[in-house]
Amino acid sequence: MRDDVSIEVKNVSKSFRVFVDRGNTLKERVLFSKRRKYEHRQVLKDISFTVRRGEAIGLIGHNGCGKSTTLKLLTKIIYPDSGSIQIKGRVSSLIELGAGFHPDMSGRENIYINAAIFGLTRKEIDERLEDIIAFSELEDFIDNPVRTYSSGMYMRLAFSVAINVDAEVLLIDEILAVGDANFQIKCFNKLKEIKASGTTIVIVSHSLAQIEQICERSIWIHEGLVRMEGKPWEVHPAYLDYMGKKRQAIAEKDAMRAAAGRDKPRQKGDPSLQQVDEENLKRWGNGKARIVDAWLLNEEGKPQKLFETGKDILLRMKYQVKEPVEDAVFGIGFFQEHGVRCYGTNTRLDGLADFTLTKDGAVEVLLKEVPLLPGLYTVDLTIELADGIPVDYYREVMKIEFFSQDRAIGIAQIKHKWRLDENVEGYEARKGEDAASGKDGQDERV
Amino acid sequence: MTMLREIYQYREMVFSLIKRDLRGRYKGSALGFLWTFLNPLFQLLVYSFVFGTVMGAAYPKYYLYLFVALIPWLFFSTSLVGGAGCIYAQKDMVNKIYFPREVLPLVHVTCQLINMLLSFVVLFAVIVVTRHGVNFLALCYLPIIMLVEYMLALGFTLIVSAVTVFLRDVQYVLNIVVMAWQFLSPVMYGLDRIPQRLQGIFLWNPMAPVLLAYRDILYEKKIPDLSTLTMACVMGIVLLAVGLVVFEKLKKHFSEEL
Numbered sequence: 001m002r003d004d005v006s007i008e009v010k011n012v013s014k015s016f017r018v019f020v021d022r023g024n025t026l027k028e029r030v031l032f033s034k035r036r037k038y039e040h041r042q043v044l045k046d047i048s049f050t051v052r053r054g055e056a057i058g059l060i061g062h063n064g065c066g067k068s069t070t071l072k073l074l075t076k077i078i079y080p081d082s083g084s085i086q087i088k089g090r091v092s093s094l095i096e097l098g099a100g101f102h103p104d105m106s107g108r109e110n111i112y113i114n115a116a117i118f119g120l121t122r123k124e125i126d127e128r129l130e131d132i133i134a135f136s137e138l139e140d141f142i143d144n145p146v147r148t149y150s151s152g153m154y155m156r157l158a159f160s161v162a163i164n165v166d167a168e169v170l171l172i173d174e175i176l177a178v179g180d181a182n183f184q185i186k187c188f189n190k191l192k193e194i195k196a197s198g199t200t201i202v203i204v205s206h207s208l209a210q211i212e213q214i215c216e217r218s219i220w221i222h223e224g225l226v227r228m229e230g231k232p233w234e235v236h237p238a239y240l241d242y243m244g245k246k247r248q249a250i251a252e253k254d255a256m257r258a259a260a261g262r263d264k265p266r267q268k269g270d271p272s273l274q275q276v277d278e279e280n281l282k283r284w285g286n287g288k289a290r291i292v293d294a295w296l297l298n299e300e301g302k303p304q305k306l307f308e309t310g311k312d313i314l315l316r317m318k319y320q321v322k323e324p325v326e327d328a329v330f331g332i333g334f335f336q337e338h339g340v341r342c343y344g345t346n347t348r349l350d351g352l353a354d355f356t357l358t359k360d361g362a363v364e365v366l367l368k369e370v371p372l373l374p375g376l377y378t379v380d381l382t383i384e385l386a387d388g389i390p391v392d393y394y395r396e397v398m399k400i401e402f403f404s405q406d407r408a409i410g411i412a413q414i415k416h417k418w419r420l421d422e423n424v425e426g427y428e429a430r431k432g433e434d435a436a437s438g439k440d441g442q443d444e445r446v
Numbered sequence: 447m448t449m450l451r452e453i454y455q456y457r458e459m460v461f462s463l464i465k466r467d468l469r470g471r472y473k474g475s476a477l478g479f480l481w482t483f484l485n486p487l488f489q490l491l492v493y494s495f496v497f498g499t500v501m502g503a504a505y506p507k508y509y510l511y512l513f514v515a516l517i518p519w520l521f522f523s524t525s526l527v528g529g530a531g532c533i534y535a536q537k538d539m540v541n542k543i544y545f546p547r548e549v550l551p552l553v554h555v556t557c558q559l560i561n562m563l564l565s566f567v568v569l570f571a572v573i574v575v576t577r578h579g580v581n582f583l584a585l586c587y588l589p590i591i592m593l594v595e596y597m598l599a600l601g602f603t604l605i606v607s608a609v610t611v612f613l614r615d616v617q618y619v620l621n622i623v624v625m626a627w628q629f630l631s632p633v634m635y636g637l638d639r640i641p642q643r644l645q646g647i648f649l650w651n652p653m654a655p656v657l658l659a660y661r662d663i664l665y666e667k668k669i670p671d672l673s674t675l676t677m678a679c680v681m682g683i684v685l686l687a688v689g690l691v692v693f694e695k696l697k698k699h700f701s702e703e704l
Contacts (some may be wrong), residue, residue, distance in 0.1 A: 016702060076544040077701045091544065100537045102466050113466055116458040117545055125458065 005088075006169060006200040007051040007074065012083035014069055015042040043069045044080075045224035053088075053168075056201035058211030058232060060239055062246075067204050070221065071095070074171055074202060089168025089200075092118055098158030103147035107138055107157055110146050110221035114161045128164050135190070136160035137183075156183055163190055170194065172203045188213070208236045208388070212341075231339050231436075235283045235381075235391040244286060244389030274398040285390040288323040288358050291381050294397050309374065309404035309413055313367045317381055321359045325383070325391055327354040332362050332370065335396075341413050346382065354386045357394060371413040374402050447518055449694065452546045459545060463553040468560060477667040478649045486517055486565040490572075496632055504635065507665075510578060515633045516594075522599050522653060523563035523624045529554045529603035530617045537704040540593040547697040548690070551603045559596055573664070581667035591659045591670070598652055600675045601685030608696040611703050632657050652681040 016039045043066045051057055059067040072078050073085055075093050100113045111132055115125045133142050136157045138149075146154060169243055172191075191214060195201055197445060205211055211218060218235040220228040228235050268418055295303045297314040331346030348354065378399050383391040406413060453460075475481065505511040512693065532554045533540060533547065561573060573580060598602035610616045631653045640648045648654060655678040659670040 072701070075540065079698045095542045099543050100463065100466070102470050104470055105466065109466075112458075113462040115455070116462040117539070117543060119456050119459065119545065121455075121458050122461075182702060 001222070005050050006053040007049075007088075007202070007341065008084075008086045008416065009047055009049050009070075009085045009277050010086075012044055012047045012070075012073065012085060013042065014044040014066075014073065014078070014080050015040045017041075023171070027028050038050060043224055044073075046083075047221070047224070047226055049085075049219055049226060049229065051202065052389065053200055054195070054198040055215045055217065056215040057219055058207065058208075058215040059202065059219050059221060060206075060211065060235070061202045061227075065220045065221045066224045068173065071171055071173055071202065071204050071388045074169075078124055084439070085188055086170055086232065090119065090165070091171060092162060092165040092167030092177065093167045093171040093172045093173075094159070095171065097155060097162060101146055101158065102391075104341075107136075107142040107149070108133075111155070111161055114158065115165065118162070118165045118167075120165065125131060130168070132160045135164060135186075152180065153182075159187060161192065162184060167183045167199065169200045169202070172201065172205075208240070212236065223397050233341070233395070237384055237395075239388050240388050241284045241286070241390050244385070245387075248286070282395040284392065285383070287390040288325045288391055289319050289321045290384050290392050291317050291319045291383065291394050291397070293318040294379075294381055296379075296398065296400055305399065306401045306403060307370065309402050309406060310369050310371060313370050313400075314332070314364060315367060315379075316362060316364045318360070318362045319357070319383065319392075321357045325357040325385070327386040328391065329354060329382075329384045329386060330365075331380075331382035333382070334400075335378045337376060340411070342377065344380070346384070348386060357383075369404070370402075372402050373408060373410055373413055374404050375434050376401050402442050449546065449548065449690070453548055453552070456546055456549055456591065459549055460553055460556070463549070464556055464560070467553065467557045482561060482564045483568050486513075486568055489516065489520070493634070504639075507578065508577065510572065510576065511636075511661070511665055512634060513572065515658050517562055517565045517569060518595055518657060518660050519559050519628060519631065519633045519653070520565075522595060522602075522656075523628065524561075525555045525558045525599040525603050526606055527556070527617075527620050527624055530606040530620050532603075533607045533611050533700060534614070534617075534704065541701050541704055544626075547700060548604070548693060551600065551607045551693075554701075555596065555600045555603050558599070559592070562592075569664070579667065580664075581669075584663045584667055584669050587659070587670055587675070588663055590675070591656060591663065591678065594678045595656045597682035597686040598656065601682070601687070601689030604686075604693040606691035608693045611692065611696070611700050627653070629649075632661070636661070652678075652685060655681070 018039050047066070047070060049057075059070060061067045069078070071093075074087065075091065075095065084397070093175065098114065100109075100117045101110050102113065105113070108129075110127065112122075112125055115132075115246075116122075117127070120128075133139055136142075136153075136159075138153060138157055141149065146157070149157070188210075195214060200212065203211055203215060215232055217230065218232040218239075220235050220239050228238055229293055265306055287446075294306065294315070294317040296307070296308065296318065299312050300303050301314070317330075329346050329348040331344065333344035334342040336342055378396040379398050379400055380393075380395050381397045382393045383394065385391060404413075477484065477512075490509060491511050491514050497503075497512065498508035531549055532550045536550055539545075540550075572578075606616055606620060616650065631651055637648070637658060655674045658674055659678060662668050662670040662674070696702075
C-alpha cells in the first residue's frame with residue numbers, strides 16, 4: 001500500500017444469508033432444517049476504492065445499495081467473502097454512540113468506559129478528559145449518574161467521546177442529528193477541524209449537503225458496485241437525476257396501472273425530453289425545462305465578463321419550457337478553479353415560493369457588491385425541483401473574472417479595520433502619515 | 447499473537463468493563479457489596495446443613511471440607527453459565543463497534559475470579575474462627591491452582607459464549623450440564639468415595655484435579671500431589687488454547703448472526 005493511502009479496498013465482495021424463516025434454537029435447527037430456507041444476497045459485488053490520508057469521502061446510494069455494509073466492513077465488524085481491506089492507523093466510528101454506558105454511573109466514569117471501548121489507554125483518556133467534558137458542555141452534570149441526563153445530554157456526552165478519540169480514520173454513519181441546532185453546528189465545525197488536522201473521514205449519509213460540505217469526493221454505490229466516483233458536485237447531481245428518474249418511472253408505472261383500468265393507451269413521453277449533455281458531464285436533468293442563454297451585466301446593463309471586486313452584477317438567464325414544471329427552484333453557484341465552491345444559493349433557500357413554469361421566460365438576480373477576490377471563476381446555473389431533483393443542472397455555464405486593487409489572498413474580500421495601540425513601534429510615524437492622508441491611526445479598507 | 451497484542455491494546459476496556467460490572471452489580475440494593483460475601487455464606491449454611499447434618503457427615507469439619515471446594519466450583523460454574531450469554535447480551539456493541547471480541551468473555555471470567563477472591567476472605571475468616579490453621583508452604587500453591595482454574599474457566603467460556611451466538615440453546619443446556627457436572631466433581635465428596643477402577647475416568651474431568659488441589663491446600667493443609675498439579679496445569683493450558691482457536695474461528699461471523 002502506498003504511503004499516502006489510508007484506506008485501500010480491493011475487489012471486495014460480500015453476501016449475506018437471508019433467512020426466510022430463521023431459527024436459532026436447537027429444536028428449529030434439527031427439526032425444521034428444511035424450513036430454514038435462506039438465499040444468498042450479494043450485497044457487494046466487486047468494490048474497489050482507495051482513500052488518501054487526510055481525505056474525506058462520502059458514500060452515497062439508495063437504501064440497500066451496500067453503503068452501510070461497506071462501512072461495516074471498514075469497521076471490521078464483518079469480514080469480506082473475498083477481496084481485501086487495508087486500513088492504516090486507529091479507526092474510530094461514529095456509528096454506535098454511547099456504547100457501554102452504564103446508567104447508574106456518573107458521566108465522568110462513563111467517559112472512561114466508552115473511550116476504553118474505542119481502544120484508548122487510561123493515559124490517553126486522562127489527556128482527553130478535559131476536552132471531552134468541555135465539548136459536551138456538561139461540566140455541571142459530569143459527576144451525576146447518566147440516568148439523570150436527558151436524551152440530548154446523553155447523546156452530547158457520547159458524541160464528545162467519539163469525536164475526541166483522535167483516530168487516524170473516522171467512520172461516520174448518518175450523524176449530526178445530535179442535540180439541538182447549536183450543538184449540531186458545533187459538531188460540524190469540529191468535524192471540519194478534525195479533517196483539517198489530517199484525519200481520514202468516510203461518511204455514509206443521505207444528506208448530500210453534509211457530504212458536500214465536508215468531502216472532496218463522493219462514491220456512489222449502486223447494486224453492489226461503484227457506479228460513479230468523483231467530486232461531490234459532479235456525482236450528486238447525477239445521483240439525484242437517477243433517483244428522480246427512478247421515482248418518475250415508479251410514478252409512471254402507478255399511472256399505467258391506474259390507466260390500465262380505463263384501457264387507454266398512454267402517450268409516450270417525447271424522447272428529446274430526456275436529453276442530457278452527457279459528453280462532458282457538465283449538464284444533468286430531466287430536460288423538461290432548459291437554460292438556453294445567460295448573461296452577466298454591469299451596472300449600466302452592458303454584458304461583460306470582467307468585473308471589479310465589490311461592484312454589483314446582474315445575472316440574467318433565459319429558459320425554455322418543454323413540459324410544465326411544478327415546484328421549480330432557480331439556483332446559482334460560483335466556483336473557483338479546482339472546483340472550490342465560493343457561493344451557492346437558490347430561490348428556495350432565499351425563501352421564495354417554488355415556481356410553476358409553463359412557458360419560456362427569463363430570471364434575473366441582482367448580486368450586490370460581489371466580494372470575490374481577483375481571479376477566474378465559473379458560474380453554475382440550475383433549475384431544480386423542490387426536492388433537489390435536477391431539471392437542468394448546468395455546470396460551468398460561463399466564466400467570470402474579477403480584478404481589484406486589493407492584493408489580499410483567498411476567495412472573498414472581508415471588510416476590515418486594523419487598530420494598533422501605541423506600544424507598537426512605528427505607531428507615531430504611522431500616525432503622522434495617516435494625519436497627512438486625513439485618517440486617524442486606523443487603516444480602513446473597503 | 448496479533449490477537450494477544452490487540453487485547454493488550456484494549457486493556458483499559460477490560461479494566462473499565464470489570465469495574466463497571468462489579469460496581470454496577472449491587473447498585474440500588476440495600477446491602478450492596480455485602481452480597482458478595484453473604485451469597486457464599488448462605489450457600490455454605492444450606493449445603494452443610496443438608497449434606498453434613500441431615501445426610502450425616504462423612505468427613506470431620508464437613509462445612510470446611512465442602513467450603514474449600516464449593517467456592518472454586520462456584521467460580522467455574524458461574525463463569526460458564528453466565529458467560530455463555532456474554533456476547534449475545536452485548537449484541538448492540540458487537541454489531542456496531544470493533545473491538546477484540548475476546549474482551550467480553552475475558553471480562554466476565556475475570557469478574558467471577560474477583561468474586562471468588564472476595565469469597566476467600568470469608569473462607570479465611572471461617573478458617574481463623576474455627577482454629578483450623580493453615581500450612582503456609584501449601585498456601586504458596588494456591589495462586590498456581592487459581593491461575594489454572596482461571597485458564598480452564600476462560601477456555602470453556604470462550605467456547606460456550608461463541609457457540610451460543612449461533613445456537614442459543616447452549617445457554618439453557620448448560621444449566622443442566624453444570625448441575626450434573628457439580629455432582630460428578632469432588633465438591634461434596636472426595637476421591638476416596640470413587641471406586642478404584644473408576645478413578646481413572648473420574649480424573650479426566652478437568653475440574654477434578656483442580657478441586658482436589660484446593661482441598662489439599664486448604665483442608666488437608668498439605669502440598670498438592672505433583673501428578674494432580676501437573677494434570678491440572680496441562681488441562682488448563684490445552685483448554686485455553688482450544689478455546690482461543692475456536693473463538694477466533696467463530697468470531698468473524700458474530701455480527702451476521704446477531
